[in-house]
Amino acid sequence: LLSKHLPKQTDRLPIYMGEVGPVWLYPQSQLDCVVADPKKGSKMYGLKSYIEYQITPNSTNRPVNHRYKHFDWLYERLTEKFGCALPIPSLPDKQVTGRFEDEFIKMRMERLQAWMSRMCRHPVVSNSDVFQLFLTYKDEKDWKEGKRKAEKDETAGVMIFSYMDPEVPDLEPTEVEQRYETYSRFTRSMDDGVKDLHSVSHLHWKRCTGPLQKEYRHIGKALQNLSSVFNTSGYQGEATLTEALMTTGKIYEEIAEIVAGQPKKDLHYLMETNNEYKGLLGCFPDIIGVQKAAIEKVKDADRLVAMNKIAPQDKHNMAKNLSTMSYAFQAEMNHFHSNRIYDYNRVMQFYLQEQVKFYETVSKLGLSIYLLTLQM
């Protein structure tokens, strides 16, 4: 209990009882960073070229540069160190280069930004030496030394739990199992739900930018063509009709572009968020597996004590460790939930806003004006 008042050791990971249950220790000011300014660099006298991004943390306000492979290195370190307890989502895909290089770089930067912001928001990750090194190294020497040190860090797998200090009473294994069941069910259902929404969004995107755009354009062209044909009749008194046909045709061409441009405005953000959550949720089976194994082990401990294969104290320690692991899981789930609510709130706000704009825009394209003209 004393430790609470001692100066914080950076490698201890306290867990407190918050309003929503066990929570990580959150820093007073939220770390964040800006990923920007992708620049082409080269090495080996121009033989090898790469893209370097500038990352500026709000803690130092001093930019550092990193290539994609440095992000990848960071991802590997974080996964090794925290992967048993925290979901560390994959980076955006490595492959894919080619023709749309600028667009690709922009997209990758956007996704690296999202990934970094998510890592910054995580109190355990953001406070780790390796993450701090990545964001705040002073010079090449500092980076190289820090890298070497991080690569020597032997904290891997379940060892991370030994750093955790839940400042709360131990949990009974049955309580642990209950939490485990709840979280396991939730993350699996959410994974299914997110994947389903993602796949239908993808389909809808393809339809809007493919056949639907083509069809609206075609309707537009067909109406304009009919207008042109009617204009050649030499018959009097059809100026209103041909004008209405022509303008409606043009409005349809506008609708085609609006419909095709819409997914980039609304679905894009929803799909990016869903994609991030797909990544996060994809990490849970491993985390859940670790919990499950520990639960089974403790369940088996009674038998082992009876067979004299382990001492009662060993069993007690195992239950204590399980309790710690469960607290870590609970703290992580509470972190996950609060972020999830924040993220989906924002994305739904944004999505609805763009949808409302869409229907209003089309409503206001002037179809009604030509309707009035025809009725005169």
Added chain:
Amino acid sequence: LLSKHLPKQTDRLPIYMGEVGPVWLYPQSQLDCVVADPKKGSKMYGLKSYIEYQITPNSTNRPVNHRYKHFDWLYERLTEKFGCALPIPSLPDKQVTGRFEDEFIKMRMERLQAWMSRMCRHPVVSNSDVFQLFLTYKDEKDWKEGKRKAEKDETAGVMIFSYMDPEVPDLEPTEVEQRYETYSRFTRSMDDGVKDLHSVSHLHWKRCTGPLQKEYRHIGKALQNLSSVFNTSGYQGEATLTEALMTTGKIYEEIAEIVAGQPKKDLHYLMETNNEYKGLLGCFPDIIGVQKAAIEKVKDADRLVAMNKIAPQDKHNMAKNLSTMSYAFQAEMNHFHSNRIYDYNRVMQFYLQEQVKFYETVSKLGLSIYLLTLQM
């Protein structure tokens, strides 16, 4: 010239010079009829059953009954008698029965109504004995006698032109050819235009009632499912989010139904009109062929006169006949144009009105309300 003041002989077909050029003689009051009340009838002690429609002309206000095969009989008579000069569009398809019998009968009735109204609007057709018989026969005996008489009518093919009285100066063959070129080009272009609009409308209809409806439903379900999953989190403070997800999901299901129901509201009428015009325009190649043959014949007449194969008077008569044929064509084209403008004006008005309604309806579904809730 005297004939103008003589009592009108019903079988003469005068052509006058109107404001827009040569025109048929239009009746003072426009004939129209209502096709309604389809009833199942049977024959041969119930062995054969059929649908009988009630047709009530505005001239007598007395309903008569006809089966589809009577319409078909009328179509055959009109085609034989007028087909070389006037486009007599085909009846709605004969085949197709089956499961949706009620819907099929309704659709056929709608199309028979459109066909009858179009025929009623035609001054030459509507004034003919056979058409009048169809609409106003008094009893079975009257109908049978009239039928027999109509079937004996030997006016067929180009003979119809001999009944025509253009009360205008004869046209030079070069002028005839000019008109011919103009009309031929116009009807062909319009045929292409109408077919193109029809086929893209058909595609769009299928998309709205098929994959698009399915996709909107799927998005709706996926959002509602995510809302349900979120509700099981046990985490506090997400009521606003889950409610917004749920309601947006439901709104998407509404959009699915609105999108799928829209074609029946707007495209339907546009497609029916286009279909009628496809039918009308399909008759022009024959009419144009008759004109073309007559033009060639008159062109050849000079040579035949020189070879003494025909007398100069014969050539003169041929040119006069050609002039009459051309006037008939012009009168018919003027009739066609004025109907076309009327029909497309109406259909565009209706179409735009429904489109405006559609976007307004979706705008007002309440997406914006949930947007405000989320922003609070």
